[in-house]
Amino acid sequence: MTKKSTIQDKMYSDIQDESIFTSAQTNGYNYLTEIFDRNVFPTEKALTDLTYFDEEMPEHSSNAHTVLEHLHTYGSPATVTNMGGRYFGFVCGSSVPVGLAAKNLATYWDQSPTMNVLSPIGSKLETVVENWLKNIFNLPKRTVAGFVSGTSMATFCGLAAARYRLLANQNWNINEDGFFNAPKIRVVTGKQAHSTVLKAISLLGFGKNTIEWVDVDNQGKIIPELIPELDNTTLLILQAGNVNSGSFDDFESICEKANKAGAWVHIDGAFGFWVGAVNQLKHLTKGAEKANSWAVDGHKTLNTPYDSGVVLCEDKEALMSALHMSGRYIITSKERDGTFYTPEMSRRARIVELWAILKYLGKSGVDEMILGMHKRAQQFANELKNENGFTILNDVVFNQILVRCNTDELTVKTLNRIQKLRTCWVGGSQWKGKQVIRISVCSWATTESDIVKSANSFKQALREVQKLTLIAK
Numbered sequence: 001m002t003k004k005s006t007i008q009d010k011m012y013s014d015i016q017d018e019s020i021f022t023s024a025q026t027n028g029y030n031y032l033t034e035i036f037d038r039n040v041f042p043t044e045k046a047l048t049d050l051t052y053f054d055e056e057m058p059e060h061s062s063n064a065h066t067v068l069e070h071l072h073t074y075g076s077p078a079t080v081t082n083m084g085g086r087y088f089g090f091v092c093g094s095s096v097p098v099g100l101a102a103k104n105l106a107t108y109w110d111q112s113p114t115m116n117v118l119s120p121i122g123s124k125l126e127t128v129v130e131n132w133l134k135n136i137f138n139l140p141k142r143t144v145a146g147f148v149s150g151t152s153m154a155t156f157c158g159l160a161a162a163r164y165r166l167l168a169n170q171n172w173n174i175n176e177d178g179f180f181n182a183p184k185i186r187v188v189t190g191k192q193a194h195s196t197v198l199k200a201i202s203l204l205g206f207g208k209n210t211i212e213w214v215d216v217d218n219q220g221k222i223i224p225e226l227i228p229e230l231d232n233t234t235l236l237i238l239q240a241g242n243v244n245s246g247s248f249d250d251f252e253s254i255c256e257k258a259n260k261a262g263a264w265v266h267i268d269g270a271f272g273f274w275v276g277a278v279n280q281l282k283h284l285t286k287g288a289e290k291a292n293s294w295a296v297d298g299h300k301t302l303n304t305p306y307d308s309g310v311v312l313c314e315d316k317e318a319l320m321s322a323l324h325m326s327g328r329y330i331i332t333s334k335e336r337d338g339t340f341y342t343p344e345m346s347r348r349a350r351i352v353e354l355w356a357i358l359k360y361l362g363k364s365g366v367d368e369m370i371l372g373m374h375k376r377a378q379q380f381a382n383e384l385k386n387e388n389g390f391t392i393l394n395d396v397v398f399n400q401i402l403v404r405c406n407t408d409e410l411t412v413k414t415l416n417r418i419q420k421l422r423t424c425w426v427g428g429s430q431w432k433g434k435q436v437i438r439i440s441v442c443s444w445a446t447t448e449s450d451i452v453k454s455a456n457s458f459k460q461a462l463r464e465v466q467k468l469t470l471i472a473k
C-alpha cells in the first residue's frame with residue numbers, strides 16, 4: 001500500500017477550490033483599478049507593516065487562502081505604483097492591460113520556451129515576434145532575437161556575440177580556448193554609457209580599465225570626431241536613449257565608419273530604441289540598423305510586465321555560438337528552439353505578454369502610445385520651465401527631463417519633499433557634476449492631468465522648502 005501523501009491531497013483539493021484563484025484574481029483586479037488614484041509611494045504604515053513578513057520558515061504547511069490573504073493585506077499596500085500615471089522614477093514603464101491579462105492566462109500554462117518540444121506555443125510566438133520586431137525597427141532580414149529578462153541581459157548577449165565574432169576573425173575560438181591568451185579586443189564607448197554596459201564588459205572579461213572612453217557633448221551624446229580609429233578588433237557600444245537626458249548617439253555617421261573598419265557595433269537601446277516605431281521620432285535612430293547587435297526592453301517603453309528584454313543580432317552564428325548550449329537530451333527541431341538565443345536554459349514564456357501587447361496595439365497603437373509619452377514629457381517641461389525656481393537642463397528629445405532648482409541644496413530638498421508628498425514619484429541624479437531631479441515619462445497611463453498634478457506638486461514642494469529655509473534664516 002502506498003503511503004498517503006497529505007500535502008499532495010491538499011494540493012489536489014486546492015485545485016478544486018476555485019475561490020483560491022478567483023480571490024487572488026479579484027484582489028489583483030481591485031488593486032489595479034485603485035492604484036491610479038492611490039499615493040504613488042507606500043505610506044509609512046504600509047512600510048512598517050512589512051514586518052509581518054519577518055518570520056522563521058514555517059514548520060508546517062498552511063492554508064492557501066491564508067497565504068494569499070497575508071500577501072494581499074500586507075503586500076499590496078507596500079507596492080510602488082509604477083503601474084499608474086504619476087510614477088516618473090528611473091525609467092520604469094507601466095503594463096498595457098491586455099499584457100497583464102495574457103500573462104495571467106500564461107501563468108496557468110507555466111511554459112518554458114527552451115525548445116520547441118517543450119512549448120510549441122512559446123516557440124511560435126517567439127518566431128512571430130522576432131519578425132515583427134525586425135520589421136518595426138527596420139533591421140536586416142537575417143537578424144535573430146533572444147527573449148531575455150531585460151536590457152542588462154540583452155546587452156550581455158550582444159557583447160558576448162561581439163566577443164565571439166571579433167576573436168573568430170582573428171582565428172581564436174573563445175568557447176574552446178578562453179580569454180587568457182586570446183588576441184586583444186578593443187572596447188570603445190561613450191563616457192555616458194549605462195552602468196549595465198559596464199557590468200556586461202566586466203562579466204565578459206574585457207575589464208573596465210581597457211575601455212577607450214569617448215567624450216560626450218552637453219546632451220551626453222558621443223562626439224563622433226573624437227571616436228578613435230576603428231578596426232576589425234574593435235567593439236563599439238553606442239546608446240539610443242541616455243538614461244538621464246534621453247539623447248541619442250549619431251548612428252548614421254558612426255555606424256558607417258564602423259562598418260567600413262569592420263568593427264562590431266552594439267546599441268544599448270533599452271527604452272530609447274522604441275522611437276524607431278514612431279513616425280515623428282524615428283529620425284532619432286536613423287542609421288541604427290547598420291549596427292550588429294541591439295538591446296531593447298519590453299518592460300520600459302513598450303509597457304510589458306516585468307521582466308522582458310530583447311537582444312537582436314544580425315550575426316546569428318555569433319549569437320548562437322556565444323550562447324551555445326549542448327547536452328545529450330537537447331532535442332532540436334526545424335522550428336525555433338529558444339534556448340539557442342538566450343543564456344538560460346529554462347525561462348518563463350515572457351513572449352506571451354510581448355506578443356499580446358504588440359498584437360493588441362498594432363503599429364499605429366505603438367506609435368500613438370510612445371508619441372504620447374514624448375508629448376507628456378514636453379508638457380511637463382513646459383509646466384516647470386515657466387515657473388520661477390526650476391530650470392530644464394536637457395533638450396527633451398524623447399521622454400526624459402532633467403530639472404534643477406537654483407542650488408544643489410534646494411534641488412535635493414525639493415526632491416525629498418516631492419517624494420514625501422507622494423502625489424508623484426521622481427528620483428535624483430547627477431548631471432555634469434550637479435544635483436538634478438530626473439523625470440521619466442514612460443507609462444501609457446500618464447494623462448495631461450497627471451502632468452498638471454505632478455508639476456503642481458513640484459511647485460508646492462519648492463515653495464515649502466523655500467519657506468522653511470527663510471524661517472531657518
Ligand SMILES: *Cc1c(COP(=O)(O)O)cnc(C)c1O
Pocket residue numbers: 091149150151152153194196197241242243268269270271297309
Ligand atoms: C534601464 C536601462 C538599462 C538596463 O535595462 P534593464 O532592463 O533594467 O536590465 C540599460 N541601459 C539603459 C539606457 C537603461 O535605461
